[in-house]
Amino acid sequence: VSSIVLITAMGNDYHKVSDLGEDALISRIAGRIGRAPRGELWSGDDAAVVTAPGPRLLLTTDVMTEGVDFDLAYASGHDIGWKSVAVNVSDVAAMGGRPTRAVATLALRLDVRLAFVDALVDGMLQAAERWGLSVVGGDISRASEIFVGIALVGEPGEPTVTRAGARRGDAICVTGALGGAAGGLIALRRGMAGPGPTEGHSFSRALSDALGRLAARQLRPNARLDEGRVIAAAGATAMMDVSDGLVLDLHRLLEASDAGCAVSPEAVPVDADLELLAGAVTDVELGPATLALTGGEDFELLFTIGRNRLDAAKSSLAELGCEMSVLGDVTDGARWMGERDLGEWKEAGWDHLRGR
């Protein structure tokens, strides 16, 4: 894991991190990732040596880019570090697996302060601790926009649940509620929540609290790690995380399984805080139901399971404090969501919400 020239700024002065300074920054980060257990070798060499979690590995990577996946106008370094780990853990959760080790790549802008880097590492490490994995090294480079990537190794679930196993007659289910992260993005972008000048708004306590919760769903998402393992153990036939919106991700799952569906849009669980948001913004297209169907980044788990296993899944999830909703059935026909084809709903998907 060699690293490349890095220029950063400390305080208000712009200092070019010389070769020595670059190594010092790496040492600064390396000093905080903890001590490698016996038999492992973490940061400081060309590559890390880690214990394999078993005869098979899960391997995944997910990147976040400034201006696309986050904006420093509302996201802190800590938020970004946390989310970079969470989105990868969510991918592992969606296989019914368990993450064990990760490496991080950071590309930093010239004017990034050292305090930002520290907070970003804090966020990564806090998320890593939350989900029981270790960040063992990485690579630092420079760029004109911030780029945070995580690559993660994990233990596959037993059984490993892919997207491809949905069978006719299975129930289509989702954990939690949807649309909250997209709602949070709207609130943050409009300065209704987050670190921006929210003083301009005079919100009721209830609305203010709701906007704060929505913002947290966007900035510091949860990964349904324990839930993924429980769902796999209950006999799920297919699973994925909802990262790009229910409609689009359901389409992907069915495509991988070569299956159809009959799903009721009314059965889709809507984040309760979206009602208050909808009352505060006037845009018709941002209604709670639309956000729940097409909003991305909730990182809930979408899965299919035989009807005879539904109660087992529901009670196991309840023990974790996690609700689940049955959206409809897997079929071998077309893909119906209410009276419209899933493809029609897709047009209104996540891309639209990103507003680019």
Add this chain to the structure above:
Amino acid sequence: VSSIVLITAMGNDYHKVSDLGEDALISRIAGRIGRAPRGELWSGDDAAVVTAPGPRLLLTTDVMTEGVDFDLAYASGHDIGWKSVAVNVSDVAAMGGRPTRAVATLALRLDVRLAFVDALVDGMLQAAERWGLSVVGGDISRASEIFVGIALVGEPGEPTVTRAGARRGDAICVTGALGGAAGGLIALRRGMAGPGPTEGHSFSRALSDALGRLAARQLRPNARLDEGRVIAAAGATAMMDVSDGLVLDLHRLLEASDAGCAVSPEAVPVDADLELLAGAVTDVELGPATLALTGGEDFELLFTIGRNRLDAAKSSLAELGCEMSVLGDVTDGARWMGERDLGEWKEAGWDHLRGR
């Protein structure tokens, strides 16, 4: 491995890749990475499932950013894809290991053509085939500059050679010759080699050939994979790849080993093509010896080994067609390169050569 909104351009028209288009682009790439062997699951799900190379893993990642690590004025998509894999393989080689599986992250600019992405994937796959690993998936995002990251899993060498084992009295050695990649960067930036308007120059055939070889060292570096295993087997006590220049990387190896050195700058092997480059450019500071000492990205292997193992290492490397040079000795004193401290040489290091 979920992916995010991607906007790309096809032909001269700017097309936004809709959600369907994004999936189609991923399918396009996925269709080319080959079929997963039995028991593995590659691109197309939340995470890949791969066979562990053994009870312990090597794990490394390295990123390349447009404008810092490459420039489209002289680097093709194929070059960039190749190099992104090569630099990671080099990290594994430096541990005496063997790469097995990789995931890639791509962040693409709005105006990147599909042909560029195809070439980049070609380059990655060609390098992966060259060194016997498989690219099993990845993540695509969008950004305002191109970003290519590889995370790689491999089998540690037996023994695994770190940077930390150099002992007093060991010989300090390096494979191949140095400075060629830095010389190539100079030639490419001045339009003396590469795809630029080299017609303006009237070079001798010998000079033109030399410039072409130097450019290739910069654009399509070799990774000393077999050499790393042979060096480890011969009993090397410490090893790393020379990515940021001999002076800086030797300093790092000695720092990790808590050791000193007595090295002769005259013993450093200089890329033979640099003499011709030096004759064609007038800048004094770009002399062959300076480039060999401080130029980065040659990806040769720097290692220490007991004097009694030197002949074994040399003859094993010779069988691979690889020369090696003995630069001097590990000591328990200061770090001497000729009559100057290594720290003084470091000031003239790689950062300077990058010209930023």
